[in-house]
Amino acid sequence: MYIKVIVPIAIPTALTYKVPREWRDKMKFGIRVEVPFGKKKRYAALLIETNVSPPDHQNVKSILQPIDDVAIITAPQLRLWKWIADYYACTLGEVMHAAVPASLKMASETIVVLHPQITPDLTALSNEEYLIVEALEAQKELSLKEVSQILDKKTTLPLLQEMMRKNIIILKEEMNDQYSEKKEKYLRFQPPYHPEAEELREAFDACSNSTHQTNLLLLLTQEARKKETVSWSMLSHKAEVSLSVARALEKKGIVEIIERTVSRLPEYGSEEEYSDRLSEEQQQALEELLTPHPSPNVHLLKGVTGSGKTQVYIECIQQAIDRGEQVLYMVPEIGLTAQLTERLEKCFGNQLAVYHSKLNSNERVEVWHSTLKRKKIVLAPRSGILLPFQNLGLIILDEEHDRSFKQYDPAPRYHARSAAIMYAAMENFQVILGSATPSFDTFYKSQNSHYHFSQLRNRYGGVSMPDIELIDLSGSERRLKMKGSFSEPFLEKMEHHLSVGEQIILFHNRRGYVPIIHCTTCGWHAMCRHCDISLTLHKRERKLKCHYCGYQQSILPQCPDCGSPSLIEKGMGTQKVEDELEDLFPQTNIERLDWDTAKGKYSFQKIVRRFEQQRTQILIGTQMVSKGLDFDNVGMVGVVDADQLLFFPDFRTNEVAFQLLTQVAGRAGRRQKKGYVCIQTNKSTHPVLQKVLSRDYEGLYRQEMKERKSLGYPPFQRLIQIEIKHKNPEKSLRAAHALHHFCKDKIEGVQHPPAQAPIPRISNFYIYQLQIKLEDKASVLKQSKEVLQDGLLRLKKSRGYSTVRIKIDVDPY
Secondary structure, rough: OOEEEOOOOOOOEEEEEEOHHHHHHHHHOOOOEEEEEEEEEEEEEEEOOOOOOOOOOOOOEEEOOOOOOOOOOOHHHHHHHHEEEEEEEEHHHHHHHHHHOOHHEEEEEEEEEEEOOOOOHHHHOHHHOOOOHHHHHOEEEEHHHHHHHOOOOOHHHHHHHHHHHOOEEEEEEOOOOOOOOEEEEEEOOOOOOOOOOOHHHHHHHHHOOOOOHHHHHHHHHHHHHOOEEHHHHHHHHHOOHHHHHHHHHHHHOOOEEEEEEEEOOOOOOOOOOOOOOHHHHHHHHHHHHHOOOOOOEEEEEOOOOOHHHHHHHHHHHHHHOOOOEEEEOOOOOOOOOOOHHHHHHHHHHHHHEEEOOOOOHHHHHHHHHHHOOOOEEEEEEHHHHHHHOOOEEEEEOOOOOOOOHOOOOOOOOEEEHHHHHHHHHHHEEEEEEEEEOOHHHHHHHHHHHOOOEEEEEOOOOHOOOEEOOOOOOHHHHHHHEEEOOOOOHHHHHHHHHOOOOEEEEEEOOOOOEEEEEEOOOOOOOEEOOOOOOOEEEEEOHHHHHHHHHHHHHOOOOOOOOOOOOEEEOOOOOOHHHHHHHHHOOOOOOOEOOOOOOOOOOOHHHHHHHHHOOOOEEEEEHHHHHHHOOOOEEEEEEEEHHHHHHHHOOOHHHHHHHHHHHHHOOOOOOOOOOOOOOEEOOOOOOOOHHHHHOOOOHHHHHHHHHHHHHHHOOOOOOEEEEEEEEEEEEHHHHHHHHHHHHHHHOOOOOOOOOOEEEEEEEEEEOOEEEEEEEEEEOOHHHHHHHHHHHHHHHHHHHOOOOOOOOOEEEEEOO
16 A cells, blocks of 8 residues: 655655555545654654555655544645645645644654663763763763753764764654643542532541641532532642642542643633624625625725724624634734734634644644634634635635735745635635725726625724824924924824823834944944844844844944944834833833834733723834724824835835825724824825825825836736845856746746845845746746746756755745
C-alpha cells in the first residue's frame, strides 16, 4: 500500500511512502503519520491520498507509525490549500506550515546522549567536552538548544561531531508531541458522604484536630450542594490550603481527588436576547444579503462608519446558524477581536471561538479541534481562512479594504479576501465583504456585476457624520506659533472637547520618538548597520532601533564621524506626540496605542478597555486606532500629520491614504453627539485631502480608475512582483538580470528591467525587484507563473546562484 503525504516544509510535491501491513487498516484521509525524511529527520506528515500507484523508482521509504485515529483536516480545507499553493506560486508544504498550529506540526529533535558502551577518559577531554559530559551524567540526555546554553555559544555542531568521532557521545532523533491536554483536579465526596448525609458529622469529627482539613471540608460541603464535583483551584484559593490537606482527607476515605481534561479556551457567557432593532436601511440591506445568488455569491456591503454594519452581520450569522452552518467572521487585526468578542458573546454565547496568533500553541490546537467539531462561529484575522471547517456556510470580511488581510512574508503570500471568494466558489456558500471605504478593486467588481452591492448611507440612529476641518501649516507665521507638533487651532479644539468631558483620539502613523538623528556639523545620519534605513529613536528605552531587522544600539552622546555634540532630532513618532501632550495637558490621562505598547497577549485589550471606561482622556495611536473600534464618548479625532500618508512610491497611495483618514475620522461622534475631525497638513489642496473633506469616495475612485487604466494597473491588469536578494550586491543584480533575460521573451508583461527595491538593503541582503503586468486572464497568469518557476529552477541550478533568495508575490497589493 502506498500513500501520499505533505510535510510542513517547502518541497515542490507531495511525497509517496509505503505502509507496513500492520498499519494499513489505520490509513485514512487527513490523519498525521510519522515519516522519515532525509538521512535522520522525522516529521508528522498529513496523509492526503491513500492507495496511490507505486512510483517508478523502488527506493520508497515506509511510514513509521500513524499518529491520529481521526482526521485533523477536511477535504474542502485541502482543496483551498491546493488552490493557494497553485495561485500564489508556493508549495503545499508552505501552506500547511502556515495553517497548522505548531503543536500539531511535530518534527524530530536531535538529542545528545553518552555513548552506551564506552566510558570517556575525563582527563583527555577539553573544557567544553567536559562540560557536556558532566551535564549528560546528571540528566542523561540534552537537546541542541541545551548544549548551546551550557557552552554559551550558537554553533555547537562541529564540537559534537568531534565528540562523536571520539565515541564520547551519540546523536539520536526523537519525536516530541508538543500538544498536551490541560488537566485540572476536582474533589468530590466518597460514599457514604455527601452534603446532606448524617455520616458527615463523623467526617468532621475525624478532622477535628486539623483546622485546615475542617475548613476545606466545610467549604466542599457548601459547594457540593451546587454540583457534585468541585474545582480544586477554587477550593484551595478560598480555603487557603495546599493539596496535602486534600490528600489527607482522601486517605481518610472522605473525599476523592479526580483529574479532568478541561479546555484552555474561555467560556463565554449565556446568550442574551438581541435588543437592537434594524433601521429601514439596515433591513433593506439584510434582505438583499439574504437573497440567494448564483456563484460567485459575493456581496459588498458599503456602509459609512457607524452605520451599523455589524448589526446586519449578526442577523446574517443567525440565519446561517439556523441552517446548521458554520460562520467565519474575519477582521484585519487581532486588536479588533476584543470589542467584537464582547458583542458576539452577548448574541451567541459559547457558540463563539476566537483564533489569532497571540494565543499560545496549545490554545490554537483547541480552537482547531473545536472548528473540526463544528463550532458555530470563529472570529479570526486572515489565518482563520485556513482552519478545518466541516460545514462552512458564510464568511464575513469586515474592513475588507485593509492591507492586513494580505500575507507578505513568509509564503504563502495569500490575500484572505481572494482566498475566501475562491473558497466560496468551490464550496458554494456566501461571502460578505464590508467596509466604509472598500478597496477600489472590490468596488470596481461590484459596479461591473461581478459582486452584488448594498449600501448604508446613514449612521445608525440618525447620528450626524462628524465635521472635518483641514488646518494648513504651510504658512511661516503658523509654524512659528506651533507648540511642538500642534498648531494653536488644534490645541484650542482639544481644550474645548476635554473641558466638556469628551475624549480625544489622535492618529499619527509612525511609532517611536523620532525617525531621524542627524549631525548638523558633518551631515551624519544614524543608520541601521544591516539595512539602508535610518534608526528610530525610542527615548524611554534610550535605544535607537531598526523597525525592519530589529537591530538596536544605545543613544549616542556625540556624532561618531566628527565627534560633534550637535545631534538634532528630525520628525516625530507617537512617543514624542505623547511626551508633548503630557507637557501641554499635565492633568489629563494620556495613553499610547501602537506596536510597542500592544505587544503582550492582552495589552491591546487593556488599553482599549481603559479608554472605553473613560479612565483615559486622550488616546494616541498608529493605524490600530483606525480599525473598527467603537467608543461612546469620543468628541474629537485629530490627525497630527496627514502629509506622511500622501507620498509613497505605490500606485495605491491615494486610495490607502483616503481609507485611513476616513476610517480614523469615523471614530468621532458615534452615538448621539456630533463629532469633530481635525487634520493638520502642509498640503491642504492635495486631491486626497479635498476628497476626504467632501467625503467623495466615488470621485476619488473614478479619478484613480482612469489613471490605473492608462498605466495598466489592477483591476485592469494583474501584477506579479519578484524579489531577488543576496548578501553580495553584484550577485543579486546579476541574478535579477539573468531572470529578466530569461522571462522577457516568454512573458509579454515583462516590460522593464529589474530595479532596486525602495529600501535597497534589509538584514544585509541587497534587494532587486522585477514587476510583471499581465492581462487579467487565468490562462495568461497560469502560463506566466509556469515560465517564472522554470526560470527560477534554472537560475538556482546555475553555478554560483544556489544561495540567491527569490520571492514571487502574486497580486502584491
